[in-house]
Amino acid sequence: MIEAAVHLAAQPRLDTLVTEWRSETQRLRTDYAGTAWLGDRPADDTGLAGPDYTRRGVDVQLFLPDTHWYAVDALDDVEIQVTGGLVQVAATARQTQGLVGALAAPTVDFFEHPDGEPGVGICLSLRGEIWSNLGLSYRVSVLCRPDAVLRSGGRVDDEPADDEPAAGD
Template sequence: MIEAAVHLAAQPRLDTLVTELHTESRRLRTDYAGVAWIGDRPAAGSGMAGPDYTRRAVDAVLFLPDTHWYDVDTLDDVEVQVTAGLLQVAPTARQSQGLVGALAEPTVDFFEHPEGEPGVGLCLQLRGEIWSNLGVSYRVSVLCRREALLRVGDTDTEDGADTDTEADVDVDGQVSAA
């Protein structure tokens, strides 16, 4: 079984109320951002991930660590935008960049709460095949009616602990939280 670890590190979530240009209705805009480290996390001192040149499949469906929980019945006019960019390719032993492989276009979808609580949350899907460790920055913007929000998502704790989530993802897309 081929697998690659995926580690999500969220940035602060931004929640704003916006007015639509054409309808002048008030809507909730939430921006989620962070980094998905695929393979190993980078070293704290150098910022570089190790040169693990092994062909690995990536098919990760991961809840955003700070996702809000939404009422699925009021998401009929929701608009979602996702962007992602490659941050790092680990260097080879000769200090050149290694092979990347390929990652398909990232997608975002709403999934039911994993513990059966009411509402749906956002999941980021990354899939492809990689040859080295890499980082992918992501930004997801959600625009919806204010009443669609059931519960506010988690944020950083006061003691400075982060909201990293980690999962091992196998070639079939099965996710197990670590």
């Protein structure tokens, strides 16, 4: 169910090879970050989202556009952190703070490739009820064995052209 449009604006993915201090085992740390715009996207000239005060449900799973594709059987010791923070709530016509509603804590799951290719990718889940346009920043950190990555995800480019669907549309 999605009554509010969700537009994902991802930042470049960061991949780092790290060494665990106790075991000295090498692990791949991948950081995915960006903003999920719920409702309307912000205006290019002001950076502000419009004051659309309609009560809308949000229950959506969004593939991160630059996700790596992981081997399921190699994720037995994977560690994941996900954080989210509100970055914008649209102002009312009287220039006062608008209503937010509620968003449950963002969660992350692994989902199969939508085209049936091998591996699973990272999917950000958002649910709740909003009363205005919102911006939610997210960061997902994945720590796994390097051999868990079947193939590297694509790099994030600029916003899609007007005739291309955005992630989550």
